Amino acid sequence: MITIKEVAHHAGVSMSTVSYVLSGKRSISEETKRRVEQSIVALGYHPNAGARALASNRSQVLGLVVPLRSDHNMPVIMQFVSSIVASARDFDYDVLLLTKEAGPGEAHRIVARSMADAIVMMDVESADPRVPELRALDAPVVLLGMPDDHEGLSCVDLDFAAAGKQMVNHLADLGHRSIALIGSHPSVYDRGTSYAARLLDGFQSAASKRNLSASVHSCAPGYDSVAACLDDVLRPDRGTTGLVVHNEAILGQLLLDLRRRSLDVPTDLSVITLCPDDLAESLAVPLTSMAVPAQELGAIAVEMAMARLGQELAPEVRLLQPRLTERGSTTAL
Incomplete structure (x- = not known):
């Protein structure tokens, strides 16, 4: 496995310079930055997830809360999950899948333990008991669903x-x-x-x-x-x-x-x-x-969560309009 030391040697810079290029915490000249980036590509270096988290104060993990219940249609649920995982990877994020029923306090536990930088929650109830906690959470949360009382929350769903x-x-x-x-x-x-x-x-x-x-x-x-x-x-x-x-x-x-x-x-x-x-x-x-546009909904949920990392964006609700496709199973009387 290629190490940061090998990247530094290849680029002719110090290990700390490579770290600063990766984290963006200090201004590095464009020439030095380009040389380090070329060495990273040439050697096939992949930053250690733990070191990257320490450098950026982020886990690079998106929490996905989706309780797996006996009344769920698993093939449809997995369409949502696969879309969220693929979209998260586009942002260089992994997904922590939380499949047990998550009551009040679960989202706070995930964030407090630095298990995830942001959370997407499925299986939303009309009178969801987690709403007060989610409003106070110090991390982006996006609901794939819409409770009746959604003021102050970001939600995306089909209408x-x-x-x-x-x-x-x-x-x-x-x-x-x-x-x-x-x-x-x-x-x-x-x-x-x-x-x-x-x-x-x-x-x-x-x-x-x-x-x-x-x-x-x-x-x-x-x-x-x-x-x-x-x-x-x-x-x-x-x-x-x-x-x-x-x-x-x-x-x-x-x-x-x-x-x-x-x-x-x-x-x-x-x-x-x-x-x-x-x-x-x-x-x-x-x-x-x-x-049911599972792929589109999952991708939008991830995009909304990522956009709110480190930014004070107003909550928003996106309801996708349904699309009718006729296949001949209905007819006029």
Whole structure:
């Protein structure tokens, strides 16, 4: 392994000069700086992470808080994680993945122990108990999600309320008068998860505005759970003709069960969903969908956190507008 001493010898300077070039703590002439940088490239030197942290008072680590729960759809979660890791590497940062449930005090512990310079937090609740702590934290924090009380916090997310409204309006514009929302696992609503609550609010407000008959059903994954959910959704007295599905984990099973019931999509039942594009395209029946832009959201969260390192930037909230892609799973009545 190449050492700083070897770089200094190759460049014809002292070890302290190389250190100052790496840390930027002292002004070095452009000629000397160029010579040191050329030696670093020529020798393939990589600064030791610990030494770099001491020199800069930074750990070069981004903390990612993402509790792994049984009601999470792991393939979608991993799209967010992979985007955050890749984006952090663009800033020469590593990612510390914290997967246990993080209550109040966890973010302070991470920062106080110099485990991370900034934090991105997922799995945000509408009434998130961590909000007071996050406001007082002496480090950048970006929420991938948006609590109801987000004053003073930086957040980025999909506009789930707008997504719920647009999916309802899409079905209403096609003439559907009785629709249903098949939503997330019951525990997601019990926990007060922000994204689920906001989509539900958008769904209900749009259905009311369009004078639609609308029912709401939470659904756990698994054959029996999906079958029982559809038994309720498709009760004859409901007359349901359009489904909004906000539950990636059940989409495959739902389509199989509709086929078992001899129901054709979209002839007998129109279906629109919120999920990543690659999932919507790969199903037995490609579904018209609102995209979950996991790659874009993860990259923006990292950029917002990095921009706030060492700078007093005002908190900001970025809600990405949903994008509808039609794939033929909805039709006019």
